[in-house]
Ligand SMILES: [Ca+2]
């Protein structure tokens with residue numbers, strides 16, 4: 142039994158709303174998911190479904206600006222009624238036409254492919270992209286072609302109804318199978334359950350003007366239908382609600398994605414089957430925007446004096462991007478202390494900014510620009526073009542990010558796409574979908590890697606390499622994180638072909654399963670401190686929040702696991718940066734269409750400061766022979782340790798890149814945890830999972846209740862591991878040489894804690910080391926181990942019983958060092974001395990000879 146396989150029971154969606162349940166939708170833009178408020182209908186809700194009667198914004202239905210406006214209107218009207226909103230009553234406040242975004246005649250029909258039979262309406266998991274999203278003239282559908290599916294689907298219909306005259310309107314909802322009608326978010330007709338195309342009527346008093354219409358519907362099998370008729374006050378018969386009074390948002394980008402969509406299930410809660418809603422306990426959230434400062438943050442960088450430079454987007458197909466310098470953002474601060482100064486304007490959707498040698502540089506869509514102040518007031522007077530690149534004028538041809546190192550800038554060029562998401566064929570400009578480098582002195586552009594689509598994230602990662610996030614679309618069945626190296630190709634083909642299209646495809650380091658953990662991933666950022674040091678964070682504009690990736694090398698290539706880190710922010714996250722104060726700075730934006738997080742602001746700037754709290758979380762997930770080792774941040778409780786193997790839920794699947802937008806999970810299968818072995822410190826659980834295959838994403842859920850020894854529940858229970866390669870048996874065995882001597886176990890002693898040292902090479906077993914695919918380095922049956930999992934310089938490195946912890950993982954680096962990813966530090970000979978008996982220890986990685994190891 143697992144969280145995906147038993148879907149006939151779904152969370153009941155009841156339309157009855159209380160004022161409390163609507164409050165989160167207020168103009169503040171705060172999160173809309175509360176789970177509080179609402180009335181109970183447990184008599185209708187058969188176990189194991191979970192009651193959710195309030196506090197839910199219907200994902201994607203009340204999307205964006207319109208949704209929030211309607212919600213605000215409803216709150217106003219409910220307040221006027223004294224907080225009472227019985228089903229079927231009037232919503233007396235109409236919306237004037239100018240309160241709505243631009244409209245076009247018709248309704249929006251969205252269909253979600255559930256692939257499992259439903260018995261009643263269910264609560265869809267939030268943020269899922271529909272399989273079908275189209276404009277229809279009226280609500281009267283019964284064919285497979287109308288819905289795009291014939292069975293096991295959910296449909297949602299949204300529209301605005303322009304009521305000609307005030308009065309009592311009777312609606313007739315005819316559906317097969319169950320459905321419900323909401324007018325102005327109030328339940329007017331409840332018609333749930335399995336049934337044929339039966340009509341059901343409901344009355345509502347409407348003022349003249351605009352009112353929102355929403356129909357939720359599901360189809361199990363057999364026939365299917367959704368028809369909405371009405372009888373206006375003066376009419377004597379029902380007619381299908383005519384096109385002349387129906388409208389929906391005009392010219393919106395209708396993004397769809399294939400694959401199965403999911404209902405919330407019994408037992409799901411934020412961080413355990415559902416997206417998080419709150420701020421990670423390890424951090425304290427601080428708002429940074431002074432009153433009136435509403436940046437759509439498209440780039441951030443730091444000045445040497447501690448000021449933060451922020452670039453703003455300026456909106457799609459505008460040339461109104463700006464640059465601000467913000468003071469007093471670091472340390473103990475807040476909106477009343479932060480000040481801002483505009484220093485550049487008129488920029489073409491800048492998506493990167495970098496401060497180099499006293500000047501700011503921005504990557505506009507069409508060029509790299511140097512900002513020059515000629516009169517000392519810091520405000521840009523001349524905009525110098527440093528470099529240009531191929532640019533065809535498409536709305537989606539961004540120049541994402543800006544890194545700088547040793548005389549070169551680095552950034553990503555996204556491809557041209559059509560509205561709706563398909564890659565433009567042919568491309569208006571060549572060589573897009575690439576990571577490029579720009580010579581600062583000459584402006585010369587060269588191509589590093591290709592096969593990217595919407596690479597809205599670029600950052601430095603392990604080994605000083607560039608890591609890039611890319612967004613689901615053509616050739617990307619799901620979003621992903623990749624490691625850029627010269628000449629790599631990442632699978633997105635274009636016409637005409639890009640510079641690397643003939644190369645072999647480089648696999649992603651991490652697949653980021655769509656809607657489960659990502660939607661529009663953004664800036665990757667490697668952490669240097671804290672419990673997740675060495676791991677990579679990345680934001681997400683649409684899924685929102687920040688996610689966390691643990692990377693490890695298996696057979697010389699990175700792969701690893703992604704976890705949820707935090708939500709609870711004011712905006713979808715576009716850029717993250719660690720400030721000089723060690724806090725994590727977050728800038729975001731939102732736009733109409735699907736670029737932005739539901740229920741959030743369309744601009745934002747906040748920071749997360751380490752709080753000193755240590756949440757119970759999954760720190761790492763490592764591939765080991767025949768399974769995975771999950772390392773938790775704290776020891777697990779006795780209760781959790783009991784029957785441990787059965788607590789884990791495991792699935793694996795793969796993705797098949799293809800020219801069409803997105804792609805489903807392929808060859809999905811449920812796996813069984815055969816055994817779960819707890820380490821002596823109770824922090825690491827090693828799972829034996831028969832049937833694991835390479836080139837799969839493996840989803841492992843440490844389902845709640847799952848508690849630490851001191852009673853905390855896991856902050857987030859799920860991990861998605863990209864198992865490109867299965868870790869192997871001993872890959873290499875022999876001498877490990879440094880400073881012309883050999884790494885040696887003192888006196889061939891095998892007691893835990895035995896000194897490991899340099900010694901003249903002598904071909905004994907005390908110098909024969911096996912480098913395992915897991916990262917373990919083993920001699921005499923024991924492992925090279927960092928004493929007490931230390932991370933400080935000088936920590937003893939010893940021989941110890943192999944235990945699969947992060948203190949026994951050593952990753953050979955291209956510069957010859959052996960790096961322990963947990964500490965981010967390297968195996969080093971004490972004092973750089975080569976005398977026999979010199980001990981090794983842990984030390985900050987450098988280029989000194991005492992850290993160069995020649996491996997077998
Ligand atoms: Ca059917």
Ligand SMILES: [Ca+2]
Nearest residue numbers: 318362363364
């Ligand atoms: Ca049916």
Ligand SMILES: [Ca+2]
Nearest residue numbers: 514515516520
């Ligand atoms: Ca100036």
